[in-house]
Amino acid sequence: MEVLTTIAAIRNFVMAARRQGKSIGLVPTMGYLHEGHLALARKAREQNDVVIMSIFVNPTQFGPGEDLECYPRDLERDQKLAAGAGVDAIFAPGAEEMYPPGYATYVQVEGLTEVLCGASRPGHFRGVATVVSKLFNIVQPDRAYFGLKDYQQAVVIKRLARDLNFPVDIITIPTVREADGLALSSRNKYLSPDERRWALALYRALNTGAALIRSGERRAAVVRDAMAQEILSRPRTRIDYVAVNDAETLEPLDEIRGRVLLALAAWVGETRLIDNMIVEVKD
Incomplete structure:
Protein backbone atom coordinates (compact mmCIF):
# COMPACT_ATOMS: atom_id res chain seq x y z
CA MET A 1 0.00 0.00 0.00
CA GLU A 2 1.27 3.45 -0.93
CA VAL A 3 0.89 6.60 1.18
CA LEU A 4 0.81 9.70 -1.00
CA THR A 5 0.76 13.24 0.33
CA THR A 6 0.60 15.47 -2.76
CA ILE A 7 -2.07 16.02 -5.39
CA ALA A 8 0.49 15.40 -8.11
CA ALA A 9 1.44 12.03 -6.61
CA ILE A 10 -2.12 10.74 -6.26
CA ARG A 11 -2.97 11.91 -9.79
CA ASN A 12 0.03 9.99 -11.14
CA PHE A 13 -1.10 6.92 -9.20
CA VAL A 14 -4.60 7.22 -10.68
CA MET A 15 -3.30 7.77 -14.22
CA ALA A 16 -1.19 4.62 -13.99
CA ALA A 17 -4.25 2.63 -12.91
CA ARG A 18 -6.39 4.14 -15.67
CA ARG A 19 -3.82 3.22 -18.31
CA GLN A 20 -4.34 -0.38 -17.24
CA GLY A 21 -8.12 -0.01 -17.57
CA LYS A 22 -8.73 -0.32 -13.84
CA SER A 23 -11.77 1.00 -11.99
CA ILE A 24 -11.24 3.18 -8.92
CA GLY A 25 -13.14 3.42 -5.64
CA LEU A 26 -12.62 6.32 -3.24
CA VAL A 27 -13.24 6.19 0.51
CA PRO A 28 -13.03 9.73 1.96
CA THR A 29 -12.25 9.83 5.70
CA MET A 30 -10.78 12.09 8.35
CA GLY A 31 -8.79 9.19 9.72
CA TYR A 32 -8.62 7.59 13.15
CA LEU A 33 -10.24 4.64 11.45
CA HIS A 34 -12.85 2.39 13.00
CA GLU A 35 -14.92 -0.53 11.75
CA GLY A 36 -17.32 1.83 9.96
CA HIS A 37 -14.52 3.16 7.78
CA LEU A 38 -13.17 -0.33 7.21
CA ALA A 39 -16.60 -1.57 6.11
CA LEU A 40 -16.59 1.16 3.47
CA ALA A 41 -13.12 0.10 2.34
CA ARG A 42 -14.14 -3.55 2.10
CA LYS A 43 -17.22 -2.64 0.03
CA ALA A 44 -14.97 -0.57 -2.25
CA ARG A 45 -12.59 -3.55 -2.51
CA GLU A 46 -15.47 -5.75 -3.69
CA GLN A 47 -16.57 -3.32 -6.39
CA ASN A 48 -13.35 -1.82 -7.78
CA ASP A 49 -9.94 -2.82 -9.09
CA VAL A 50 -8.18 -0.09 -7.09
CA VAL A 51 -9.18 1.38 -3.71
CA ILE A 52 -7.97 4.80 -2.59
CA MET A 53 -8.68 6.09 0.90
CA SER A 54 -8.23 9.77 1.69
CA ILE A 55 -7.24 10.69 5.24
CA PHE A 56 -7.59 14.42 5.76
CA VAL A 57 -8.89 16.32 8.79
CA ASN A 58 -10.60 19.01 6.77
CA PRO A 59 -10.29 22.39 8.54
CA THR A 60 -13.04 24.07 6.53
CA GLN A 61 -15.76 21.88 8.03
CA PHE A 62 -14.90 22.80 11.63
CA GLY A 63 -16.40 25.89 13.19
CA PRO A 64 -14.93 28.21 15.84
CA GLY A 65 -14.51 26.41 19.16
CA GLU A 66 -14.92 22.94 17.63
CA ASP A 67 -12.42 20.12 17.99
CA LEU A 68 -10.16 20.65 14.95
CA GLU A 69 -6.94 20.76 16.96
CA CYS A 70 -7.73 17.79 19.19
CA TYR A 71 -9.50 15.61 16.61
CA PRO A 72 -7.84 12.19 16.97
CA ARG A 73 -5.04 11.46 14.50
CA ASP A 74 -2.81 8.40 14.13
CA LEU A 75 -1.65 7.85 10.56
CA GLU A 76 0.60 4.90 11.40
CA ARG A 77 -2.32 3.06 13.01
CA ASP A 78 -4.59 4.01 10.10
CA GLN A 79 -2.13 2.65 7.55
CA LYS A 80 -2.17 -0.80 9.16
CA LEU A 81 -5.96 -0.90 9.38
CA ALA A 82 -6.43 0.36 5.82
CA ALA A 83 -3.98 -2.18 4.42
CA GLY A 84 -5.86 -4.95 6.21
CA ALA A 85 -9.10 -3.83 4.58
CA GLY A 86 -7.62 -3.97 1.09
CA VAL A 87 -6.81 -0.31 0.46
CA ASP A 88 -4.22 0.17 -2.31
CA ALA A 89 -3.26 3.78 -1.61
CA ILE A 90 -3.82 6.39 1.08
CA PHE A 91 -4.01 10.02 0.05
CA ALA A 92 -2.99 11.99 3.17
CA PRO A 93 -2.37 15.61 2.20
CA GLY A 94 -1.57 18.45 4.55
CA ALA A 95 -3.90 21.42 4.90
CA GLU A 96 -1.76 23.67 2.68
CA GLU A 97 -1.76 21.05 -0.09
CA MET A 98 -5.55 21.20 -0.23
CA TYR A 99 -5.95 24.88 0.64
CA PRO A 100 -2.83 26.75 -0.51
CA PRO A 101 -2.31 30.42 0.39
CA GLY A 102 -4.89 32.58 -1.37
CA TYR A 103 -7.46 29.78 -1.61
CA ALA A 104 -10.88 31.40 -2.16
CA THR A 105 -13.31 28.94 -3.79
CA TYR A 106 -16.04 27.06 -1.92
CA VAL A 107 -19.02 24.88 -2.80
CA GLN A 108 -22.44 25.41 -1.22
CA VAL A 109 -25.38 23.00 -1.52
CA GLU A 110 -28.48 25.00 -0.66
CA GLY A 111 -31.61 23.82 1.13
CA LEU A 112 -30.40 20.43 2.33
CA THR A 113 -27.66 22.05 4.44
CA GLU A 114 -29.84 24.48 6.37
CA VAL A 115 -31.44 21.97 8.77
CA LEU A 116 -30.21 19.41 11.32
CA CYS A 117 -26.41 19.65 11.66
CA GLY A 118 -26.35 22.49 9.16
CA ALA A 119 -28.46 24.66 11.45
CA SER A 120 -26.25 24.15 14.48
CA ARG A 121 -22.90 24.07 12.64
CA PRO A 122 -22.97 27.00 10.18
CA GLY A 123 -20.48 26.52 7.38
CA HIS A 124 -19.94 22.84 8.14
CA PHE A 125 -21.50 21.53 4.95
CA ARG A 126 -19.84 24.21 2.84
CA GLY A 127 -16.56 22.71 4.05
CA VAL A 128 -17.76 19.16 3.40
CA ALA A 129 -19.03 19.98 -0.09
CA THR A 130 -15.83 21.81 -0.94
CA VAL A 131 -13.42 19.09 0.15
CA VAL A 132 -15.48 16.31 -1.43
CA SER A 133 -15.63 18.26 -4.70
CA LYS A 134 -11.85 18.64 -4.59
CA LEU A 135 -11.37 14.93 -3.89
CA PHE A 136 -13.70 13.97 -6.74
CA ASN A 137 -11.76 16.28 -9.06
CA ILE A 138 -8.34 15.08 -7.89
CA VAL A 139 -9.03 11.32 -7.85
CA GLN A 140 -11.87 11.11 -10.42
CA PRO A 141 -13.16 7.84 -8.97
CA ASP A 142 -15.79 5.60 -10.52
CA ARG A 143 -17.41 5.15 -7.12
CA ALA A 144 -17.20 6.90 -3.75
CA TYR A 145 -18.26 5.41 -0.41
CA PHE A 146 -20.00 7.04 2.55
CA GLY A 147 -21.60 5.74 5.74
CA LEU A 148 -25.20 6.51 6.64
CA LYS A 149 -24.37 7.46 10.22
CA ASP A 150 -23.77 10.86 8.63
CA TYR A 151 -27.10 10.62 6.82
CA GLN A 152 -27.40 14.31 6.03
CA GLN A 153 -23.87 14.34 4.65
CA ALA A 154 -24.71 11.42 2.34
CA VAL A 155 -27.82 13.21 1.03
CA VAL A 156 -25.83 16.41 0.48
CA ILE A 157 -23.06 14.59 -1.40
CA LYS A 158 -25.53 12.78 -3.64
CA ARG A 159 -27.07 16.15 -4.56
CA LEU A 160 -23.62 17.64 -5.07
CA ALA A 161 -22.58 14.89 -7.47
CA ARG A 162 -25.84 15.19 -9.39
CA ASP A 163 -25.92 18.97 -9.62
CA LEU A 164 -22.25 19.38 -10.58
CA ASN A 165 -22.29 16.41 -12.99
CA PHE A 166 -19.52 14.47 -11.30
CA PRO A 167 -19.36 11.09 -13.10
CA VAL A 168 -19.16 9.15 -9.84
CA ASP A 169 -21.58 6.69 -8.26
CA ILE A 170 -22.23 7.47 -4.59
CA ILE A 171 -22.43 4.23 -2.61
CA THR A 172 -23.73 4.28 0.96
CA ILE A 173 -23.65 1.59 3.62
CA PRO A 174 -25.68 1.31 6.85
CA THR A 175 -24.44 2.66 10.16
CA VAL A 176 -21.97 0.29 11.82
CA ARG A 177 -22.66 -0.12 15.54
CA GLU A 178 -21.12 -1.65 18.63
CA ALA A 179 -22.86 -4.76 19.96
CA ASP A 180 -24.91 -2.59 22.35
CA GLY A 181 -26.05 -0.25 19.57
CA LEU A 182 -23.71 2.72 19.94
CA ALA A 183 -22.89 4.10 16.49
CA LEU A 184 -19.18 3.94 15.72
CA SER A 185 -17.50 7.33 15.61
Missing part, protein backbone atom coordinates in the same frame (compact mmCIF):
# COMPACT_ATOMS: atom_id res chain seq x y z
CA SER A 186 -13.92 8.55 15.89
CA ARG A 187 -15.19 10.96 18.55
CA ASN A 188 -16.21 8.04 20.79
CA LYS A 189 -12.57 8.14 21.87
CA TYR A 190 -13.38 11.27 23.87
CA LEU A 191 -15.92 9.46 26.08
CA SER A 192 -15.11 8.37 29.63
CA PRO A 193 -16.41 4.92 30.68
CA ASP A 194 -19.46 6.52 32.32
CA GLU A 195 -20.11 8.74 29.32
CA ARG A 196 -19.82 5.72 27.05
CA ARG A 197 -22.73 4.13 28.95
CA TRP A 198 -24.78 7.32 28.91
CA ALA A 199 -24.23 7.69 25.16
CA LEU A 200 -26.41 4.62 24.60
CA ALA A 201 -29.35 6.96 25.21
CA LEU A 202 -29.03 8.15 21.61
CA TYR A 203 -29.69 4.73 20.13
CA ARG A 204 -32.41 4.06 22.69
CA ALA A 205 -34.07 7.35 21.79
CA LEU A 206 -34.15 6.36 18.12
CA ASN A 207 -35.66 3.00 18.99
CA THR A 208 -38.24 4.72 21.19
CA GLY A 209 -39.27 6.97 18.31
CA ALA A 210 -39.37 4.11 15.83
CA ALA A 211 -41.50 1.99 18.17
CA LEU A 212 -44.01 4.82 18.57
CA ILE A 213 -44.32 5.23 14.81
CA ARG A 214 -44.69 1.49 14.24
CA SER A 215 -47.43 1.39 16.88
CA GLY A 216 -49.40 3.99 14.92
CA GLU A 217 -48.28 7.38 16.26
CA ARG A 218 -48.33 9.96 13.46
CA ARG A 219 -47.74 13.18 15.38
CA ALA A 220 -44.12 14.15 14.90
CA ALA A 221 -44.12 16.35 18.01
CA VAL A 222 -45.06 13.38 20.20
CA VAL A 223 -42.24 11.28 18.74
CA ARG A 224 -39.71 14.10 19.15
CA ASP A 225 -40.69 14.64 22.78
CA ALA A 226 -40.36 10.94 23.61
CA MET A 227 -36.92 10.79 22.01
CA ALA A 228 -35.78 13.90 23.87
CA GLN A 229 -36.95 12.51 27.21
CA GLU A 230 -34.93 9.35 26.64
CA ILE A 231 -31.76 11.35 26.04
CA LEU A 232 -32.26 13.71 28.96
CA SER A 233 -32.88 10.81 31.34
CA ARG A 234 -29.11 10.21 31.40
CA PRO A 235 -26.58 12.30 33.33
CA ARG A 236 -24.54 15.02 31.62
CA THR A 237 -26.51 14.95 28.37
CA ARG A 238 -27.59 18.02 26.38
CA ILE A 239 -29.64 18.03 23.21
CA ASP A 240 -28.53 19.88 20.09
CA TYR A 241 -31.53 18.72 18.07
CA VAL A 242 -34.06 15.91 17.88
CA ALA A 243 -35.76 15.71 14.51
CA VAL A 244 -38.49 13.85 12.66
CA ASN A 245 -37.92 14.77 9.02
CA ASP A 246 -38.66 13.62 5.49
CA ALA A 247 -35.88 11.20 4.53
CA GLU A 248 -35.53 12.59 1.00
CA THR A 249 -35.93 16.37 1.38
CA LEU A 250 -34.81 16.55 5.04
CA GLU A 251 -37.72 18.91 5.71
CA PRO A 252 -39.27 18.73 9.22
CA LEU A 253 -42.57 16.87 9.44
CA ASP A 254 -45.70 17.63 11.44
CA GLU A 255 -47.53 14.51 10.31
CA ILE A 256 -45.49 11.36 9.91
CA ARG A 257 -45.73 9.74 6.48
CA GLY A 258 -43.56 7.97 3.90
CA ARG A 259 -39.87 7.45 4.56
CA VAL A 260 -39.08 9.19 7.81
CA LEU A 261 -35.69 10.19 9.16
CA LEU A 262 -35.32 10.14 12.92
CA ALA A 263 -32.17 12.13 13.61
CA LEU A 264 -30.52 13.58 16.65
CA ALA A 265 -27.40 15.26 17.92
CA ALA A 266 -26.54 15.50 21.59
CA TRP A 267 -23.63 16.22 23.87
CA VAL A 268 -22.58 13.52 26.29
CA GLY A 269 -20.27 15.32 28.63
CA GLU A 270 -18.28 17.54 26.26
CA THR A 271 -18.59 15.23 23.24
CA ARG A 272 -21.12 15.91 20.50
CA LEU A 273 -22.50 12.72 18.94
CA ILE A 274 -24.99 12.14 16.13
CA ASP A 275 -27.17 9.20 15.13
CA ASN A 276 -30.19 8.46 12.99
CA MET A 277 -32.66 5.81 11.89
CA ILE A 278 -35.01 5.46 8.91
CA VAL A 279 -38.59 4.32 9.47
CA GLU A 280 -40.95 3.41 6.62
CA VAL A 281 -44.61 4.36 7.02
CA LYS A 282 -46.73 2.55 4.47
CA ASP A 283 -50.24 3.75 5.35
